[in-house]
Amino acid sequence: MPLDQSFAGRSYPPTTPYLVGREKIREFATAIDDANPAYRDVEAARALGHPDLVAPPTFAIVLSLPAAHQVVLDPALGLDYSRVVHGEQRFELSRPIYAGDELTVVATVEKIRSVAGNDIITTRGDIATTAGEPVGVAYCTLVSRAPDEGPA
């Protein structure tokens, strides 16, 4: 089913503020099996010149995926989410994410296209503190695979 092209360029309201917690950073670091002390030990992070625990480079997905879901789970878009796989991801960080940051994401639909029956949508998530300081941008491309395709 072709996607509703009118979604291209559409922006969504900022997501509910997300307070980055130390235990969430530690949980995420454990889930990616990364023992880097900057993710776990506040003193080690401070010794590197940081105000608090540093979030791993891909941590922003915790905020940016729900922001992208606002778009891709909208029934009006027409995306078959059961056939969705992740196509591309990029994080541009203006500064590291730290424990204690309160962040929101504004999702915008960058691009919608169809290639060989696969529906492809790219969203941009602008991440900022609730005080308005830009923190970074997460680009997320999701692919809904064509129904008659064989195993990927």
Added chain:
Amino acid sequence: MTPRHADVEVGHALPAQTFRLTRADLVRYAGASGDFNPIHWNERFARGVGLPDVIAHGMLTMATAVRVVTDWVGDPAAVVDYGVRFTKPVVVPNDDTGASLTVEAVVAEKLDGGLVRVDLTARSGGDKVLGMARVLVRLP
């Protein structure tokens, strides 16, 4: 010690690493990330949508692969830009061994402002699973 921008040369290969991803790792990552797409934990669902088996979250592969860079620099906040394409799925069998992920990294470009670009190559089961995997790192 953190490598210094002045000392790093294009073509320098970072120490490669091999990681293992099991079904338990996928469940743990689902919980930590909030991505509960059943293709990452439910074999019946994954096969039903045409996948060969349960596959790892692309984001888990992405997070794991950049370890080669953050272990090299020490301070993970040195990563200022990181992008990948997910070119092939990392298929994770229902056993205790899981999937293997081997990551190589090479300094591809030196840029102004203390930045270097590191290109990653990630392989699982003979397939290149990431494409255009590029990390911009700020070095002292």
